[in-house]
Amino acid sequence: MIIAGVAALAIGQGQALRLEVPDEPGLETVAVAWEGRSIPFANDSAGWFTFVGVDLDASPGVYSAELTWTYRDGRVRRSGKRIEVAERQFRTTHLEVAPKYVELSADNEARTARERSEINEIYARITPEALWTEPFAVPIPGTTGGRNFGHRRVFNDQPRAPHSGADLTAATGTEIRATNRGRVVLAKELFFSGNAVFVDHGLGIYSVYLHLSEIRVEPGEIIDKGQVLGLAGATGRVTGPHLHWGVRAQGARVDPFSLLLE
Numbered sequence: 001m002i003i004a005g006v007a008a009l010a011i012g013q014g015q016a017l018r019l020e021v022p023d024e025p026g027l028e029t030v031a032v033a034w035e036g037r038s039i040p041f042a043n044d045s046a047g048w049f050t051f052v053g054v055d056l057d058a059s060p061g062v063y064s065a066e067l068t069w070t071y072r073d074g075r076v077r078r079s080g081k082r083i084e085v086a087e088r089q090f091r092t093t094h095l096e097v098a099p100k101y102v103e104l105s106a107d108n109e110a111r112t113a114r115e116r117s118e119i120n121e122i123y124a125r126i127t128p129e130a131l132w133t134e135p136f137a138v139p140i141p142g143t144t145g146g147r148n149f150g151h152r153r154v155f156n157d158q159p160r161a162p163h164s165g166a167d168l169t170a171a172t173g174t175e176i177r178a179t180n181r182g183r184v185v186l187a188k189e190l191f192f193s194g195n196a197v198f199v200d201h202g203l204g205i206y207s208v209y210l211h212l213s214e215i216r217v218e219p220g221e222i223i224d225k226g227q228v229l230g231l232a233g234a235t236g237r238v239t240g241p242h243l244h245w246g247v248r249a250q251g252a253r254v255d256p257f258s259l260l261l262e
């Protein structure tokens with residue numbers, strides 16, 4: 001969405017919003033201040049673009065975003081935009097999983113705390129360039145499912161965090177492909193997520209692929225859009241084989257399908 005000249009933008013909870021501004025002679029950088037962070041824009045032949053994320057639990061209401069254009073001659077221009085965040089209704093899902101994933105042992109409690117802080121450190125980093133050049137794509141071409149983002153979840157009768165991704169139907173062994181080009185920043189087994197791959201696409205956008213039976217990439221590796229990064233499986237806290245595909249935009253939990261709507 002080109003936002004120059006647009007006073008107000010609307011978005012739902014748990015969605016990523018693509019922002020675009022035209023290129024101008026002498027323009028060096030563009031950034032948007034959003035939710036206390038400065039998010040850079042990247043540029044390509046069509047102009048400047050970025051995504052901002054609205055967390056699925058963000059309060060509905062009117063938010064402000066300030067854009068800053070910085071020119072090579074030192075000039076700076078600013079413009080504020082209103083972004084209206086609309087409330088969305090999310091279903092509640094009841095799931096039965098192995099008891100060790102609901103009543104955690106002391107060891108597993110400590111392990112999940114360590115893993116959570118490692119993951120939060122990853123999401124806090126905003127790589128100031130876009131590593132991708134093509135639109136984002138579903139990691140399993142032609143698959144079904146994936147409409148359970150944001151569902152409120154009750155595991156073995158106990159409420160837990162809402163579902164932060166999209167579960168795609170996949171038999172064990174199904175090839176899982178990178179949603180877009182990026183750098184692998186984590187590729188290992190995690191307690192809840194099982195075998196997991198995290199990819200940094202730049203501009204604060206991360207995609208994650210969980211519950212894999214096999215991992216085929218290494219941390220630090222640049223992978224292409226569509227490259228096989230692992231195979232689907234049923235590792236970690238699951239009720240059966242599938243791919244959990246998640247996207248974070250500057251830490252906000254967003255529906256991965258909202259990245260596809262360009």
Ligand SMILES: [Zn+2]
Pocket residue numbers: 163165166167243244245
């Ligand atoms: Zn899931």
